[in-house]
Amino acid sequence: xxxxxNAIVTALEVLASALLVTIMLITVVDVVFRYLLKSPxxxxxxxxxxxLVVMIYASIAVAMARDxxxxxxxxxxxxxxxxxFNRAARTVFRLAxxxxxxxxxxxxxxxxxxxxxxxxxxxxxxxxxxxxxxxVALVLAAVLSVLSVVSPLxxxxxxxx
Numbered sequence: 001x002x003x004x005x006n007a008i009v010t011a012l013e014v015l016a017s018a019l020l021v022t023i024m025l026i027t028v029v030d031v032v033f034r035y036l037l038k039s040p041x042x043x044x045x046x047x048x049x050x051x052l053v054v055m056i057y058a059s060i061a062v063a064m065a066r067d068x069x070x071x072x073x074x075x076x077x078x079x080x081x082x083x084x085f086n087r088a089a090r091t092v093f094r095l096a097x098x099x100x101x102x103x104x105x106x107x108x109x110x111x112x113x114x115x116x117x118x119x120x121x122x123x124x125x126x127x128x129x130x131x132x133x134x135x136v137a138l139v140l141a142a143v144l145s146v147l148s149v150v151s152p153l154x155x156x157x158x159x160x161x
Contacts, residue, residue: 002151015055042122053130053133095151111131112132
């Protein structure tokens with residue numbers, strides 16, 4: 001299970017990193033063209049928008065796998081007294097998140113079916129592949145959420161910032 005999780009996370013990290021570098025390069029080229037050549041890159045905003053959507057959803061799946069979420073720790077002193085409740089709540093919430101991501105993925109997939117007739121305004125790229133990339137990221141996030149219940153990560157020591 002751990003090897004599967006690591007392979008999925010590595011692939012998603014590489015994808016998200018490549019998308020981020022691409023977004024940065026598009027922005028740099030756009031700025032250089034805009035201020036030095038007085039002619040901005042025609043589709044820079046559009047490309048950035050599309051790539052950012054895929055990068056965000058891939059990053060959500062990575063956060064699920066790494067257990068790197070924002071956590072509110074107000075109830076930790078109480079939950080420390082009942083570790084069985086803490087484990088049960090964590091399991092229930094992780095499975096609920098997996099169900100929510102699966103349903104959201106199904107909904108986006110259904111939306112994506114009709115997106116072959118919708119295109120971006122400048123480059124005329126179909127929006128369906130973007131929707132399907134989001135679906136894949138959501139399904140992977142759901143799978144990684146279930147994997148975090150089946151084989152939880154080792155607890156890291158808390159960092160004091």
